[in-house]
Amino acid sequence: MDNSGDSSTHAWSTPVGAGVAGCLGGVILLGGAVLVSNDPGGSVLMGIAGILLVGLGVYTLVVRPRLELAAGYPATLTVRGLTGRRSYTPDRVERIRLLSMRRVGRRVGQLEIDVLDDDAEPVRPNDGTGNDGTGKDGPRDDTRLLVFSRWDLGTDLISVVDELRAAGFHVDDDR
Structure with missing residues (x-):
């Protein structure tokens, strides 16, 4: 995606929507980890996946343009x-x-x-x-x-x- 307005400069990065979706998906996984707290193994795995997904989403939003x-x-x-x-x-x-x-x-x-x-x-x-x-x-x-x-x-x-x-x-x- 060419994110520039000037034709002499071109910038490329992950779409903002993908970063936002990653952050939202991570928050949903973290919420699910709390909801299934009666299953400690599943809760830990969902929590780790949620943290990693939020981290990836934040990374794609911070490191722009790549x-x-x-x-x-x-x-x-x-x-x-x-x-x-x-x-x-x-x-x-x-x-x-x-x-x-x-x-x-x-x-x-x-x-x-x-x-x-x-x-x-x-x-x-x-x-x-x-x-x-x-x-x-x-x-x-x-x-x-x-x-x-x-x-x-x-x-x-x-x-x-x-x-x-x-x-x-x-x-x-x-x-």
């Missing part, structure tokens, strides 16, 4: 987590991959972004052979892996990948 793209020169990719926001320019992003895998009889997508740590040297331009000058295949040792699903971004991952590619980020995708 991913934000500000177009410009250079484009900036901002990721929001519980510890705050971190922004990355294309030279701080080593790799963006769109993966598609089979899970329980259906295809599930996953967006992986390898970003460099704050103290790492920027990515050197690729010479077209897949070699970024590190002498190794695959990600460098000083990267962090960020993984997003459709749940995290609230939209089809292909549209997110298309926006990232249009903003100047190099994207590997297996579709």
Whole structure:
């Protein structure tokens, strides 16, 4: 879901309705845990499930937007987590991959972004052979892996990948 009003900025996050539904479902489970207090095992399990569901709902409401793209020169990719926001320019992003895998009889997508740590040297331009000058295949040792699903971004991952590619980020995708 594109939650932005400006066409040069795109933001993606879990829909608000999903967070509210998670909070309400958790409260209902907590209420049910109190109502079935004559069954201690069931009450404890319902209570734990209710607390986890409320936590997930609060998390989805607090961590918004989860991913934000500000177009410009250079484009900036901002990721929001519980510890705050971190922004990355294309030279701080080593790799963006769109993966598609089979899970329980259906295809599930996953967006992986390898970003460099704050103290790492920027990515050197690729010479077209897949070699970024590190002498190794695959990600460098000083990267962090960020993984997003459709749940995290609230939209089809292909549209997110298309926006990232249009903003100047190099994207590997297996579709």
